[in-house]
Amino acid sequence: MTASSWLLVALPALGALVLLLMGKRAKAWGHLLGTATVTLAFVYGLILFFTANTGTTTDTKLYSWIPAGALQIDFGLRVDALSLTFVLLITGVGMLIHFYSIGYMSDDEGRYRFFAYLNLFVASMLILVLGNSFVTLYLGWEGVGLASYLLIGWYQGRPSAATAAKKAFLMNRVGDVGLALAIFIMFKYAGSTGYAQVFQAIGDGKFSPAAITAMAILLLLGACGKSGQFPLQAWLPDAMEGPTPVSALIHAATMVTAGVYLVARCNPIFNATDDARLIVTLVGTVTLLLGCIVGCAYDDIKKVLAYSTVSQIGYMMLAVGIGPAAYALGIMHLVAHGFFKAGLFLGAGSVMHAMNDEVDMRKFGGLRKKMPITYVTFGLGYLALIGFPLLSGFWTKDAIIEAAFAQEGWRGWVMGGAALLGAGLTAFYMTRLMVMTFFGKERWKELKSADGREFHPHESKPIMWVPMVILSLGSIFAGGLFTLNKSFVTWLAPVVGEAPEEHLAINKWLMSGIVVAVSLVGAVVAWLIFRRDVPVEQPQRVSFVTRAARKDLYGNALNETLVARPGTWLSRALVFVDNRGVDGAVNGLAASLGGGSGRLRRLQTGFVRSYALSMLGGTFLLLAALLLVRFS
Structure with a gap:
């Protein structure tokens, strides 16, 4: 069966190709084709899951891709426990998002093109996780970047959407440079870019310690760009300009998980350098706190969830x-997060769909009465995210916090403490979101939308809420199945290695109790503050911390100061040097020759007497020079 693993990629890729070639002729059935191809890919992924021997790694060569002297790159796919885990997540959650999109995008004239881009996204992500070499991974990596650009900028009439798409594309290119440089180092030392050859070369000692550390840090840079980790996190909240199904696809099952996958896949590299692993944990720690803090200050429901994703990916990066x-804990949380975060984004889309695309939570309130299914499914995702006992996040996120505390020395206290604080802040901003959206006064009754229409909230169509119900079941059960049944850790062990026993300074269940207590404090504080009447207009007189959080903790300002403005100045300086220096020298020489030839041309009069006079003058000058030399 693994020999036909190429079908996983071919099915959604074929759907994208057909829809793009057919164009408007696919308007009536394009959404059905796009959904069917991803559904078939999911079914085939399940077949592989139950039939493949994932205790071993199976590499399948499809064809010779880049035969160029010493550089021999085959296009091949790798089926193992890690790749199949991502296949099921990508196609399973992606399939539900496709079904949801049928209802969400029903009134969009370009729906067939939207589904083509979704299929391209899924196909690119499958290449990324199934490729058996770093160059194949890079192909999927860039395909995901292209698809995200097209989908984030879907509403082309909005300048903000065009800006967000361009910002995501450019910031991801920064990370891609790091990944490309890492691949160059691999080829230099290993003579190959295949996983098997590179990892074998690491084990054989062909890489110097400095090369391994540099390579790992460059891989991390690529992961930071794709997964929205510090300092390349600023593009991720702006990606909310795309339709809500895009937000769910990017944030739950595909793009932002790619960085975590990369680090987990490259575990032989990171295991060989403690310095790089320390940097990974520090990046994850800073990012999880940054996402929590900023999420507390936003009123845009999608951006709160976006920063929640930034924070949760930070937990995963901390784990790997x-x-x-x-390693297995990070992947477990990634899979559980794929369920409850996709459900939360689809729930947010359901709310927006019912509220004339309004995203300001201050204009919501009391929606649980009008949207009971959305309220329940969203609420289950909320409970899973904050780590409510026995739901998914309780098992997976708490395990990461425990692993952080189990580290030796200052790392355990600093990173474990930060992760614990993040749990409390997560409960605070998510409870704030729940209360402002589904509880309290129905503030929308006193308002009108920007185009003058009144709000009439209602439950979404079944094609939208059925996927939300299925995802909510994953929010309940996924984490417990992973943790209570140790088979998931055993399942990943052939790829990421056996996990050694943790040694916590306190009892494990006591640690879980502390995490739950901190989360409960955060939730209660948010309930006490926001259960009262919430002002419809955002207060302007706020603390410095709130102002900073509203400005993304000055992440955009930092990037503009350190990268954008210096880059602009450098490009202007290079343009000046090019125009005045390089072009000036070339153009100046050409002008000199042209001017000189023009002046010499005047000597060509056509009169014989002029030429004779010139010859006579030349003769006298020659004789004078000879006499001067003779008598000097």
């Missing part, structure tokens, strides 16, 4: 940075 003890 810890190393063999927590």
Whole structure:
């Protein structure tokens, strides 16, 4: 069966190709084709899951892709426990998002093109996780970047959407440079870019310690760009300009998980350098706190969830940075997060769909009465995210916090403490979102939308809420199934290695109780503050921390100061040097020759007497020079 694993990529890729070639002729059935191809890919992924021997790694060569002297790159796919885990997540959650999109995009004239881009996204992500070499991974990496650009900028009439798409594209290119440089180092030392050859070369000692560390840090840079980690996190909240199904696809099952996948896949590299693993854990720690803090200050429901994703990916990066003890924990949280975060984004889309595309939570309130299914499914996702006992996040996120505390020395206290604080802040901003949206006074009754229409909230169509119900079931059960049944850790062990025993300073269940207590404090504080009447207009007189959080903790300002403005100045300086220096020298020489030839041309009069006079003058000058030399 693994020999036909190429079908996983071919099905959604074929759907994208047909829809793009057919164009408007696919308007009536394009959404059905797009959904069917991803559904078939999911079904085939399930077949592989139950039939493939994932205790071993199977590499399948499809064809010779880049035969160029010493550089021999085959296009091949790798089926193992890690790749199949991502296949099921990408196609399973992606399939539900496709079904949801049928209802959400029903009134969009370009729906067939939207589904083509969704299929391209899924196909690119499958290439990324199934490729058996870093160059194949890079192909999927860039395909995901292209698809995200097209989908984030879907509403082309909005300048903000065009800007957000361009910002995502450019910031991801920064990370892609790091990934490309890492691949160059691999080829230099290993003579190959295949996973098997590179990892074998690491084990054989062909890489110097400095090369391994540099390579790992460059891989991390690529992961930071794709997964929206510090300092390249600023594009991720702006990606909310795209339709809500895009937000769910990017944030839950595909693009932002690619960085975590990259670090987990490259575990032989990161295991060989403690310095790089430390940097990974520090990046994850800073990012999870940054996402929590900013999420507390936003009123845009989608941006709160976006920063929640930034924070949760930070937890995953912290886990995979810890190393063999927590690689599986990071992947477990990634899968559980795929369920409840996709459900939360689809729930937010359901709310927006019912509220004339309004995203300001201050204009919501009391929607649980009008949208009971959305309220329940969203509420289950909320409980899973904050780590409510026995739901998914309780098992997966709490395990990461425990692993952080189990580290030796200052790392345990600093990173474990930050992760624990993040749990409390997560409960605070998510409870704030729940209360402002579904509880309290129905503030929307006193308002009108920007185009003058009144709000009439209602439950979404079944094609939209059925996927939300299915995802909410994953929010309830996924984490517990992973944690209570140790088979998931055993399942990933052939790829990420066996996890050694953790040694917590306190009892594990006591640690879980502390995490739950901190989360409960955050939730209660948010309930006490926001259960009262919430002003419809955002207060302007706020603390410095709130102002900073509203400005993304000055992440955009930092990027503009350190990268954008210096880059602009450098480009202007280079243009000046090019125009006045390089072009000036070339153009100046050409002008000199042209001017000189023009002046010499005047000597060509056509009169014989002029030429004779010139010859006579030349003769006298020659004789004078000879006499001067003779008598000097």
